[in-house]
Amino acid sequence: MHVPVTASTIGPKLKFKQIKTIKQFVQVLEDSFGFRWEPWGRQNSPSNMIVYWPVRLRKPTPIHAVQCFAVAGLQRLGAKVVLCLDNLGSCNAEPRLFLKRAGHWLKMAGGNPGKLQTYLFSQIVTPENARRVWENVQTWLGRTGYKLDMVLRISKYEDATSLEALCQHRPRRLLTPALVWACLGHIRRKYPDHSILTLGGHDEKDLWEAWRNLIQVPRGHTGHLYGFAQTEWWLAFERKRS
Numbered sequence: 001m002h003v004p005v006t007a008s009t010i011g012p013k014l015k016f017k018q019i020k021t022i023k024q025f026v027q028v029l030e031d032s033f034g035f036r037w038e039p040w041g042r043q044n045s046p047s048n049m050i051v052y053w054p055v056r057l058r059k060p061t062p063i064h065a066v067q068c069f070a071v072a073g074l075q076r077l078g079a080k081v082v083l084c085l086d087n088l089g090s091c092n093a094e095p096r097l098f099l100k101r102a103g104h105w106l107k108m109a110g111g112n113p114g115k116l117q118t119y120l121f122s123q124i125v126t127p128e129n130a131r132r133v134w135e136n137v138q139t140w141l142g143r144t145g146y147k148l149d150m151v152l153r154i155s156k157y158e159d160a161t162s163l164e165a166l167c168q169h170r171p172r173r174l175l176t177p178a179l180v181w182a183c184l185g186h187i188r189r190k191y192p193d194h195s196i197l198t199l200g201g202h203d204e205k206d207l208w209e210a211w212r213n214l215i216q217v218p219r220g221h222t223g224h225l226y227g228f229a230q231t232e233w234w235l236a237f238e239r240k241r242s
Contacts (some may be wrong), residue, residue: 016110025224029070033227034201040223044120049074050191053080053199054180057091057120060101064228068102072111079197084183086121089172095120099134121179123184132185136178139214144193144220146210149183154206168195181211188217195221 019025029035051074055064071081083102085095088096095118103113144151152158154175157166188196198208208224 005216008046016073016076019073019077022074022079025073025077029073029225029227030043033066033069034235035070036205036226037146038205038208038224040197040221040224043107048194049079049197050194051079051197051199052084052184052187053081054086054183055098056082056089056176057087057095058094058166059086059093060105062199063228064098064102068111070107070199070225070227071116072106072109073113074241075106075115080117080191081115082117082187084118084119084121084124084187086179087174087177088125089176089183090170099203109174119183121183129182129186133179133182136182136215136241137175140178140181140210141174144210144214150210153211156203170240176211177207177210181215184211186216196223196225198222200224200226201228 026035026037028209040049044225051071053067053071055067085098087095099113099116099118103116106113106116107174141151146154151174154177156174156176157169159165184196184198198204200207205224205226
């Protein structure tokens with residue numbers, strides 16, 4: 001699948017070289033490409049921004065291509081991008097294969113794969129970090145005020161429309177929000193003086209709202225950028241094909 005967007009054409013009438021700030025770039029993503037932005041309290045300079053990009057390790061999809069397009073622009077405007085691959089559950093792809101494809105998409109959009117900092121969840125969720133990880137799990141599944149229907153939704157069991165369907169799923173997804181938050185905590189400790197921008201799909205909005213409600217960390221420098229979710233992309237594709 002070829003996406004006819006190049007590094008030099010960012011919108012119908014705007015070239016990338018005309019964009020001077022990350023805020024301008026994000027505005028273009030919102031206006032022209034269906035992204036949504038939840039900004040932080042105040043914005044630091046681009047050199048002080050970390051983009052936290054958590055991705056479940058699987059075969060790359062067009063959704064990842066769209067996210068790579070955003071990553072390339074953020075890189076070119078001075079942000080450091082940290083890709084965290086969730087390899088703790090069932091994986092149907094090797095990290096090197098995912099990174100190879102993502103690197104190809106980044107290059108097509110004018111990004112630099114060599115500057116993409118990559119972690120596996122298994123490199124962060126270690127015995128040394130067990131206490132911090134457990135605190136997130138306990139808060140998410142033990143002390144949470146969320147009802148089970150919302151817990152399932154945030155954990156992306158929304159396709160399980162009956163108890164029978166739910167029983168066909170592995171329980172691992174219930175831990176995903178806590179692990180994503182724990183990895184963000186690791187990145188925050190590694191870059192304490194940086195603003196954070198999380199990158200994900202529209203279907204992760206509830207995930208970060210729950211993080212803001214449950215996890216006691218400074219939030220003034222953490223914003224969120226949401227691109228297309230898988231379901232939304234397929235619906236759009238089917239409408240165009242029809």
